[in-house]
Amino acid sequence: xxxxxxxxxxxxxxxxxxxxxxxxxxxxxQTLTLAWRATxxxxxxxxxxxxxxxxxxxxxxxxxxxxGGAISxxxxxxxxxxxxxxIGQTVLTACVATGVQLRTDMDTGVFxxxxxxxxxxxxxxxxxxxxxxxxYFIASGLTFAVGIAIGYRPGGGVLGxxxxxxxxxxxxxxxxxxxxxxxxxxxxxxAVQGISLLVMFPLTFLxxxxxxxxxxxxxxxxxxxxxxxxxVITAIRDLANxxxxxxxxxxxxxxxxxxxAIFAPLSVRAFxxxx
Amino acid sequence: MxxxxxxxxxxxxxxxxxxxxxAVRATGLVKQFGDQRxxxxxxxxxxxxxxxxxxxxxxxxxxxxxxxxxxxLHIDGGRAEIFGHDVAAEPHAVRRLLGVTGxxxxxxxxxxxxxxxxxxxxxxxxPRTEARTRGAELxxxxxxxxxxxxxxxxxxxxxxxxxxxxASLLTRxxxxxLDEPTTGLDPRTRGQMWETIxxxxxxxxxxxxxxxxxxxxxQLADRIAVIxxxxxxxxxxxxxxxSSVGQSTLQLQVADPADLDAVAxxxxxxxxxxxVPSPEARRVNVPLTRTDQAVDVLVALRDRGVAxxxxxxxxxxxxxxxxxxxxxxxxxxxxxxxxxxxxxxxELMEASR
Numbered sequence: 001x002x003x004x005x006x007x008x009x010x011x012x013x014x015x016x017x018x019x020x021x022x023x024x025x026x027x028x029x030q031t032l033t034l035a036w037r038a039t040x041x042x043x044x045x046x047x048x049x050x051x052x053x054x055x056x057x058x059x060x061x062x063x064x065x066x067x068g069g070a071i072s073x074x075x076x077x078x079x080x081x082x083x084x085x086x087i088g089q090t091v092l093t094a095c096v097a098t099g100v101q102l103r104t105d106m107d108t109g110v111f112x113x114x115x116x117x118x119x120x121x122x123x124x125x126x127x128x129x130x131x132x133x134x135x136y137f138i139a140s141g142l143t144f145a146v147g148i149a150i151g152y153r154p155g156g157g158v159l160g161x162x163x164x165x166x167x168x169x170x171x172x173x174x175x176x177x178x179x180x181x182x183x184x185x186x187x188x189x190x191a192v193q194g195i196s197l198l199v200m201f202p203l204t205f206l207x208x209x210x211x212x213x214x215x216x217x218x219x220x221x222x223x224x225x226x227x228x229x230x231x232v233i234t235a236i237r238d239l240a241n242x243x244x245x246x247x248x249x250x251x252x253x254x255x256x257x258x259x260x261a262i263f264a265p266l267s268v269r270a271f272x273x274x275x
Numbered sequence: 276m277x278x279x280x281x282x283x284x285x286x287x288x289x290x291x292x293x294x295x296x297x298a299v300r301a302t303g304l305v306k307q308f309g310d311q312r313x314x315x316x317x318x319x320x321x322x323x324x325x326x327x328x329x330x331x332x333x334x335x336x337x338x339x340x341x342x343x344x345x346x347x348l349h350i351d352g353g354r355a356e357i358f359g360h361d362v363a364a365e366p367h368a369v370r371r372l373l374g375v376t377g378x379x380x381x382x383x384x385x386x387x388x389x390x391x392x393x394x395x396x397x398x399x400x401x402p403r404t405e406a407r408t409r410g411a412e413l414x415x416x417x418x419x420x421x422x423x424x425x426x427x428x429x430x431x432x433x434x435x436x437x438x439x440x441x442a443s444l445l446t447r448x449x450x451x452x453l454d455e456p457t458t459g460l461d462p463r464t465r466g467q468m469w470e471t472i473x474x475x476x477x478x479x480x481x482x483x484x485x486x487x488x489x490x491x492x493x494q495l496a497d498r499i500a501v502i503x504x505x506x507x508x509x510x511x512x513x514x515x516x517x518s519s520v521g522q523s524t525l526q527l528q529v530a531d532p533a534d535l536d537a538v539a540x541x542x543x544x545x546x547x548x549x550x551v552p553s554p555e556a557r558r559v560n561v562p563l564t565r566t567d568q569a570v571d572v573l574v575a576l577r578d579r580g581v582a583x584x585x586x587x588x589x590x591x592x593x594x595x596x597x598x599x600x601x602x603x604x605x606x607x608x609x610x611x612x613x614x615x616x617x618x619x620x621x622e623l624m625e626a627s628r
Contacts, residue, residue, distance in 0.1 A: 011446070011447045011448065011449055012449065013298075013323075013358040013372055013449040013450070016371050016372055016449070017371075018360075018365075018367070018368040018371050020367075021367065022367070026400060029397075029400075030398050033394065033397045033398050034398070036394075037383065037386065037394055040385065040386055040390065041383075041385040041386075044385045044426075045385065108383075108384065109377065109379045109381035109382070110381050110382060110383040110384070111381075112347065112375075112377055112381040113375075113381040113382070113395065113442065114398075115346075115347055116345055116346065116347060116370055116373065116375045117370060117395065117398055117399060118367055118370035118371045118399065119398050119399070123398075
């Protein structure tokens with residue numbers, strides 16, 4: 001360590017500019033900086049991408065060929081039903097990872113530094129969530145690609161599929177707030193994983209993801225029909241299969257808004273208590 | 276924080292008023308974990324430009340106190356100010372004035388050294404070019420240029436601490452908290468860290484450091500507070516503390532336990548102190564105010580024909596300072612064992628909050 005003094009002139013405490021609060025522009029820039037950090041992390045440890053890469057590759061083929069004949073008579077006519085369903089399922093799985101990774105991250109030393117920096121308290125939470133949009137994009141894009149490879153021909157065309165992917169990303173970001181809350185309040189990563197799976201499975205299977213809801217018993221059917229996952233999947237079907245901007249898209253957006261309205265304030269409050 | 280609040284604080288302590296001469300002022304600081312008081316009414320005043328050492332064993336409450344001052348833990352009682360800014364009311368202002376380097380390096384394991392410094396500089400609003408040059412400058416100063424693009428997982432403990440400290444210095448904060456900066460480092464790296472801390476002080480920085488080592492506090496700190504079980508038991512310069520236990524200890528082992536009385540007699544005559552015998556080990560401890568008094572004692576004992584088996588002269592250890600100040604040693608934490616862990620583990624601290 002040589003000539004350390006030269007670069008270490010200290011700011012006079014009286015000269016430190018102290019704005020009363022973090023401005024919105026600063027909050028945004030801090031969030032994007034932390035989103036950059038999250039993408040660097042993804043690049044360095046590719047295994048965190050397995051759930052949005054390997055899973056759609058395997059599940060799409062598997063579900064189509066196993067259930068196709070039984071549910072729709074043949075695989076080809078099942079694909080317009082199952083591909084949007086699988087997108088819903090894969091994005092939801094990716095949301096679980098959002099919560100688990102937040103918990104893991106919060107347990108590392110670097111979070112202590114985030115806490116002590118003069119940054120917006122929300123930035124360390126919002127940053128990774130922004131970066132995860134990339135994961136939802138990969139998950140939905142890849143599922144479409146596999147579907148098309150095994151014979152799915154989306155009637156909505158390029159525009160319809162693009163709209164569906166965009167909706168899937170938005171839905172992922174909204175539903176991620178549920179699992180973000182678990183990530184914040186959970187005792188450790190395992191606990192977060194456990195409770196998230198307990199919530200994820202009913203959300204996935206008590207929906208119209210794999211089968212039409214009409215054969216379900218009354219109460220299950222009632223839940224499946226208001227399940228935001230169902231609303232999103234229906235909207236994705238409308239967009240991808242028909243290229244139609246239907247009322248279902250509106251319902252899906254409303255469902256997402258409700259999830260955000262409930263879980264975002266809860267998460268932010270729980271997070272601020274920990275910060 | 277409303278702007279008026281910040282204004283009021285300024286009015287209370289007009290520059291260069293009394294409050295602003297103090298980098299840290301804490302009164303009656305309390306932290307409660309369940310039914311345990313980890314910090315129990317500590318007062319602290321750190322002057323600008325000084326190195327203040329907080330000395331104490333594991334679990335004494337040092338880290339907890341530091342985390343409260345750094346806005347990382349809620350203050351349960353009392354109040355604290357950093358350069359006149361109330362820690363509880365103006366955490367954002369306090370964070371702007373403060374650099375914190377913890378016991379465990381708080382850097383991102385997934386990024387390189389360069390990326391880490393870039394991340395923290397950008398988060399603090401540094402423009403891109405400045406963030407780049409400032410980062411490179413600090414890496415150079417901390418001997419990390421060669422390792423700049425290596426993953427942190429390949430870093431040694433000393434390199435991590437250096438990077439951590441560099442990250443704390445990006446914005447040139449006027450006050451630095453160092454939580455046990457050399458715990459777990461090898462002696463050479465420890466010496467380097469001490470040099471770095473001295474350089475920091477020379478540049479005008481105020482440093483508040485915690486340590487378990489008396490010699491570290493002795494080497495670095497202008498003033499030292501000794502903390503035990505959440506309470507401040509002593510405060511003063513290193514010399515003042517050491518004179519309370521004697522400069523060093525002469526430990527003698529005699530061949531014949533019967534000679535122990537003769538040793539005690541000579542010690543009292545020569546240096547006016549009471550020797551502490553442990554007959555079962557044929558051993559006796561003699562507190563010395565000057566190390567060369569050991570020679571006087573040994574010569575006198577040879578003249579009396581006392582056979583001596585072994586002789587050691589030891590500098591006072593933290594254990595002895597503690598024994599002298601508190602009447603119990605540093606490991607005597609039977610009931611407070613759970614607390615011992617609490618002080619070290621941020622996770623546990625959060626869990627018990």
